[in-house]
Amino acid sequence: IDLSADLFGQSLQSPLLNASGVHCQTKEELNDLANTSNLGAMVTKSATLQAREGNPNPRYHDLANGSINSMGLPNLGYDFYLDYVLEDQQKPTILSVAALSAADAITLLKKLQASDYQGPTELNLSCPNIVGEPQLAYDFEATDQVLSEVFSFYTKPLGVKLPPYFDLVHFDQIAKVLNKYPLTHVNTINSVGNGLWVDVEKEQVVTKAKGGFGGLGGAMVLPTALANVRALRQRLNPSIKVLGTGGVTTGADVFAHILCGADLVSVGTQVMKEGLGVYDRLAAELKEIMAAKGYQTLDDFRGQLKEL
Numbered sequence: 050i051d052l053s054a055d056l057f058g059q060s061l062q063s064p065l066l067n068a069s070g071v072h073c074q075t076k077e078e079l080n081d082l083a084n085t086s087n088l089g090a091m092v093t094k095s096a097t098l099q100a101r102e103g104n105p106n107p108r109y110h111d112l113a114n115g116s117i118n119s120m121g122l123p124n125l126g127y128d129f130y131l132d133y134v135l136e137d138q139q140k141p142t143i144l145s146v147a148a149l150s151a152a153d154a155i156t157l158l159k160k161l162q163a164s165d166y167q168g169p170t171e172l173n174l175s176c177p178n179i180v181g182e183p184q185l186a187y188d189f190e191a192t193d194q195v196l197s198e199v200f201s202f203y204t205k206p207l208g209v210k211l212p213p214y215f216d217l218v219h220f221d222q223i224a225k226v227l228n229k230y231p232l233t234h235v236n237t238i239n240s241v242g243n244g245l246w247v248d249v250e251k252e253q254v255v256t257k258a259k260g261g262f263g264g265l266g267g268a269m270v271l272p273t274a275l276a277n278v279r280a281l282r283q284r285l286n287p288s289i290k291v292l293g294t295g296g297v298t299t300g301a302d303v304f305a306h307i308l309c310g311a312d313l314v315s316v317g318t319q320v321m322k323e324g325l326g327v328y329d330r331l332a333a334e335l336k337e338i339m340a341a342k343g344y345q346t347l348d349d350f351r352g353q354l355k356e357l
């Protein structure tokens with residue numbers, strides 16, 4: 050059984066990554082990822098031009114069927130992560146970047162274009178937890194505008210992190226925009242934005258910022274994640290890879306993401322629950338499923354979801 054996958058020309062031993070934001074903010078966390086077996090590649094916490102504290106605690110809360118977070122984009126800043134990918138990376142790494150405004154996104158990507166970094170970058174268009182800021186990729190016109198300006202000067206590998214969509218027409222609309230640009234990939238989904246959890250015993254919310262509203266992840270978002278992977282795979286140019294994120298807790302979930310068309314699969318909430326050992330378990334479970342079905346490689350079943 051061969052789990053090898055491809056990250057924009059780099060051969061990976063496994064299709065599994067961490068979800069940006071989980072265990073990827075500090076140098077220690079990034080080094081842990083580099084030393085995690087069965088993690089084929091890794092993504093950094095989304096970097097902003099300046100380092101950010103993020104939202105006040107509590108800002109992450111574990112739930113029986115997933116998680117809710119309003120981290121608020123805490124990160125060590127663009128310069129730190131650029132230095133990491135240039136100097137310290139020990140495993141194929143995607144640099145994730147974010148901005149609080151379209152102008153900041155342009156400034157950051159101009160700096161990146163001028164840098165020595167030639168590796169893959171992911172522009173996060175979907176952070177749901179910046180007070181007062183919308184998730185950019187829910188505004189199709191604004192997204193088109195930003196990508197048009199970015200690709201007027203940016204010539205290196207670039208993908209985007211998308212929020213979940215919940216309407217087939219919205220899948221059509223975002224795909225129409227994305228297909229205009231030479232993107233390496235889309236990463237779908239980001240957390241399901243602005244959920245709310247209630248602690249009934251205390252009669253209060255569980256996270257501080259935004260009155261307790263936060264992004265949802267984990268098992269509860271799997272059906273939405275699979276729908277977004279499938280819908281975007283069906284609509285995007287074949288040259289645009291699909292990284293599937295959302296709701297993975299078992300090898301069967303990894304299999305389902307790939308069956309829907311995912312080239313690679315990232316795991317977030319389950320890492321928070323189980324630790325980095327989750328990758329060995331997911332790889333073993335995936336191999337078991339493939340063996341039982343007679344599949345040798347991921348290409349044997351990728352995108353082969355059957356309809357009735």
Ligand SMILES: C=Cc1c(C(=O)O)[nH]c(=O)[nH]c1=O
Pocket residue numbers: 070095118119120121122123147173175176177178179239240264
């Ligand atoms: C980059 C900010 C994000 C955050 C955050 O830092 O609050 N949480 C998410 O679930 N997704 C994000 O994209």
